[in-house]
Amino acid sequence: MKFSGSILLIICFCIAIAGCKTEKKQVESTPLLAEQIMGTSGHFRGHSIGDVLDTVVLSEREFLFKRTRDELNYSIPFSPTDSAHFDIAYVFDQFGLFEIQVDIYPATNQETTQFYADFKKIFESRYGQSIEKTGSAFWDVKEAERQIEITLRDESIDYEKPFLSINILEPQSNHY
Secondary structure (H helix, E strand, O other): OOOHHHHHHHHHHHHHHHHHHHHHHHHHHHHHHHHHOOOOOOEEEEOOOOOOOOHHHHHHOOEEEEOOOOEEEEEEEOOOOOEEEEEEEEEEEEEEEEEEEEEEOOOHHHHHHHHHHHHHHHHHHHOOOOEEEEEEEEEEEOOOOOOEEEEEEEEEHOOOOOOEEEEEEEHHHHHH
């Protein structure tokens, strides 16, 4: 009886340890997920303000759900079994890509907070210190001949669900 009780105790202990390791692994993988979403080049996922529509559509083949003359819309799940996802709108005019709107829908508010911190860290490493207000960060960047505005916002309260927004924009007034 003591032997089977000891085995049961060891099994419970192993399950508890495995559960702790899984939880820790999920928290540690969030920065990797933010980096995967963001990509390592361009302003977002290898695309830069000024790119032409055909260039973007050639490299972003999966998850395209709407294409118009001046906009590409994607909805990309974090995984095949998860309802958490992010939507991307690439918006074009006669001068090329001028806006990238990214809406991220994490599963929990805790994930939203972690994503906010991770994306802020990525943008600060690329563009320097942000101008911050509660729940948002802003960068005003001059690259070559382009003025680019980047806004990161936690919009969970306004939408009453976990929701993070990234907007990368070349203001239209620079073209004229």
